[in-house]
Amino acid sequence: MEIITASGLTKNYGSFKAVDNVSFSILSGECFGFLGPNGAGKTTIMRMIYCFMPPTRGEVTVFGHSVTRDPGHIKSRIGVVPQEESLDLDLTVLENIIVYGRYFDIPRKKSQPIAMELLSSVGLLERMNENIKNLSGGMKRSLLLVRSLVNDPELLVLDEPTTGLDPHSRQMVWHGLKQLQERGKTLLLTTHYMEEAQRLCNRVAIMDRGKIVVVASPKDLMEQYGGDLEEVYLRLTGRKLED
Amino acid sequence: MKIKRAMRVWQRHFMVYTKLYKSSIALNFVEPVMYLVAMGFGLGGYISEINGKPYINFIAPGIIASSSMFATVYECTYGTYVRIFFQKTFDAILATPVNIDDLIAGEIIWGATKSTLYGIIIIGTISAFHLVDSFFVLLIIPVVFLSGLVFAEISLICVALVPGIDSLNYFYTLFLTPMFLFSGIFFPLDAFPVFVGKIAYFTPLFHLTSICRALSAGNPAGAVEGVVWILVVAVLLVPFTFRFMRKKIIK
Numbered sequence: 001m002e003i004i005t006a007s008g009l010t011k012n013y014g015s016f017k018a019v020d021n022v023s024f025s026i027l028s029g030e031c032f033g034f035l036g037p038n039g040a041g042k043t044t045i046m047r048m049i050y051c052f053m054p055p056t057r058g059e060v061t062v063f064g065h066s067v068t069r070d071p072g073h074i075k076s077r078i079g080v081v082p083q084e085e086s087l088d089l090d091l092t093v094l095e096n097i098i099v100y101g102r103y104f105d106i107p108r109k110k111s112q113p114i115a116m117e118l119l120s121s122v123g124l125l126e127r128m129n130e131n132i133k134n135l136s137g138g139m140k141r142s143l144l145l146v147r148s149l150v151n152d153p154e155l156l157v158l159d160e161p162t163t164g165l166d167p168h169s170r171q172m173v174w175h176g177l178k179q180l181q182e183r184g185k186t187l188l189l190t191t192h193y194m195e196e197a198q199r200l201c202n203r204v205a206i207m208d209r210g211k212i213v214v215v216a217s218p219k220d221l222m223e224q225y226g227g228d229l230e231e232v233y234l235r236l237t238g239r240k241l242e243d
Numbered sequence: 244m245k246i247k248r249a250m251r252v253w254q255r256h257f258m259v260y261t262k263l264y265k266s267s268i269a270l271n272f273v274e275p276v277m278y279l280v281a282m283g284f285g286l287g288g289y290i291s292e293i294n295g296k297p298y299i300n301f302i303a304p305g306i307i308a309s310s311s312m313f314a315t316v317y318e319c320t321y322g323t324y325v326r327i328f329f330q331k332t333f334d335a336i337l338a339t340p341v342n343i344d345d346l347i348a349g350e351i352i353w354g355a356t357k358s359t360l361y362g363i364i365i366i367g368t369i370s371a372f373h374l375v376d377s378f379f380v381l382l383i384i385p386v387v388f389l390s391g392l393v394f395a396e397i398s399l400i401c402v403a404l405v406p407g408i409d410s411l412n413y414f415y416t417l418f419l420t421p422m423f424l425f426s427g428i429f430f431p432l433d434a435f436p437v438f439v440g441k442i443a444y445f446t447p448l449f450h451l452t453s454i455c456r457a458l459s460a461g462n463p464a465g466a467v468e469g470v471v472w473i474l475v476v477a478v479l480l481v482p483f484t485f486r487f488m489r490k491k492i493i494k
Contacts, residue, residue: 013494050338053493072340080338086331090259099255103248103339148338 001028003155003186004049008058011044018044020210021058031177031187033197036207037237042190043083046159049188050080062155076104079148083159083190085140087132087147093119094128097147104151111150118146122176138169145176156180158189162196174199194230204229208237244344251341252349253356255332272364275310279303279369282429293431303374304383304455305428307365311387312394312448314361316419319354319398320411327402333492347488351395358391359384369459377461383454386466389473390451396480397447403487422446427453447473 004026011019019041026032034042047053048060051071060067062074088096094115101111119125122142127135135143141161148156161177162170170193177200181187191197197204198218205215213236214221218229225232260267283299293301326332336346363384369375401414425432425439426448432440443449450469457465 052334052337072342075338076340082331082334082338084331084334086335088255088259088332088335089330090263095258099258100335100339102251102254103336103341105247105251105340151339 002026003028004060004062004188006045006049006058006060009045009048009055009060010057011041011048011053012056017210019048019055022207022210022212023058024205024212024215026186026188028186029181029184030202031181031189031200033201033204034188034190034207035192035194035197035204035233036190040207040237041210042207043159046157046188046190050078050157051075076151077153078155078157079151079153081144081148081156081158081161083163085144087140087143089132092129092131093124093135093143096132096143097150100147101150106150114150118149119143122146122172136169138165138172141165141169141173142176145173149180153185155186155188158187160190160192162191162193170196194228194233198229206233206236213237244342244348246348248341248345249348249352252336252346253353255336256349256353257356272310272361274313275306275361275365276368278309279306279372299372300374301456302429303369303372304380304459305426305452306369307362307383307387307455307459308390308426308448308451309423309428310365311358311362311391312423312451313419314357315354315391315394316398318357319350319395320402320414321408323350323399324402324408324411327492328408337492343489343493344485347399347485350399351392351484354395354398355388355391358394359388362387375459377459379458379461379463382458382463382466386451386454386458386470386473389470389477390447392477393447393473393480396477396484399484400480400487403484403491422448425449426451427456447476 002025004024006025007023009019009022010017022041022045034045036042044053048055048067049062051067051074054068063077065073067074088099091099094112097115097118098108098111101115102108106114116125116128119128122145124139124143124146127139132140132143145158145161158177162173165173174196177187177189181200187200189200201218203215203217204221206213216224221232222229225235279299279302282302287298290298292298333346337343341349366375366380366383370380401411405411405414425443426446427443428448432443450472454466454469454473457463457469
């Protein structure tokens with residue numbers, strides 16, 4: 001079953017085409033990754049999917065609902081881990097999840113036990129009353145991840161979930177994402193790390209200059225083009241090497 | 244826009260405020276009291292009476308107006324700017340069912356709440372100093388909520404229009420400070436050429452000051468015109484506030 005369908009999706013910033021007439025669909029329960037150099041349009045696609053910005057042209061539907069006509073419904077069923085760290089610095093670890101839950105109309109009575117469980121799943125329970133400033137980069141990422149789960153979303157949208165993390169923290173995030181996938185969640189992520197894509201993604205779309213160059217499973221790509229995923233990626237997007 | 248969702252944003256701000264109020268109360272409360280003491284007793288020593296009142300009684304109601312205004316304006320200029328561009332609070336909220344209009348409404352209502360809060364504190368303070376003549380002073384509380392809406396709207400429009408946080412200084416220097424000085428808080432505008440009063444008539448603080456003065460003196464009829472002015476402007480600014488903020492946030 002298709003959870004996200006995009007057709008002819010285009011986003012212009014002024015005269016710059018950030019996303020240029022792309023079409024794709026994402027299936028329920030799969031982990032789908034967008035790969036591509038900085039500025040390829042990955043984040044822009046994510047932002048249109050989670051209804052943060054409207055497409056210039058074309059259409060995206062999530063759960064069969066249009067992102068422009070029914071954003072409230074879509075947003076109530078998804079979880080978003082943005083690229084930029086957007087934790088509430090004025091609140092504690094626990095309050096961050098409770099306040100976030102309230103945006104989904106989850107009252108404190110209900111969100112507090114959920115929050116404690118989520119925090120304990122990433123080893124942050126004993127730091128629940130601490131200030132965000134005292135957390136390491138890896139802990140902040142983990143908190144961003146569990147915060148996005150407070151409404152028990154069916155679809156999780158992750159924009160570069162492990163950028164800037166040390167190998168240990170990255171492993172922790174991967175482990176968490178694997179578990180979510182096993183629980184039947186659909187994952188949509190962008191990444192620069194081929195290892196991440198190879199480990200987590202059932203299918204990847206390689207993007208360059210606002211267009212999707214290819215969509216396939218990492219395994220098929222490696223078979224078709226030879227070499228590992230990184231070599232395939234460089235070949236398909238490596239204009240600087242050729243120029 | 245759903246009021247329930249706007250109140251989620253309000254709740255977030257209130258929660259943060261209850262944690263941080265000790266540091267901001269100094270800024271918003273001690274400063275007006277210093278004005279009151281310095282101008283009222285200091286300058287007041289040289290001025291016998293204004294409009295038949297001791298000078299400190301003359302300025303006291305105006306301090307309600309200015310301190311409630313500044314509470315809202317700080318919150319909805321620097322506060323909102325930091326939430327949008329530095330702390331990414333808006334980005335986080337907009338990924339939830341709260342939409343941009345709910346969020347803007349939440350900011351406005353929270354801004355007006357700050358006005359109300361500081362209005363109440365100053366009303367309490369000047370009442371303790373016996374500078375108020377009438378219980379009608381309590382009617383100022385809903386009025387500063389209304390004027391808070393106006394100041395929040397003006398501040399958000401300003402946030403939406405400035406190219407960077409430093410430019411907010413222009414808003415303070417070119418708009419707020421002159422409005423503060425020529426609002427009738429410290430002296431009646433009668434002594435100036437007529438056009439000064441005419442310009443002041445177009446500023447919200449001038450009306451808020453007259454309302455506060457009328458109600459503290461037990462003259463509710465004298466407050467009516469100002470309340471109508473504030474109400475009309477609060478409504479007129481709504482579409483501009485939402486349009487400019489939407490444009491600033493949603494690219």
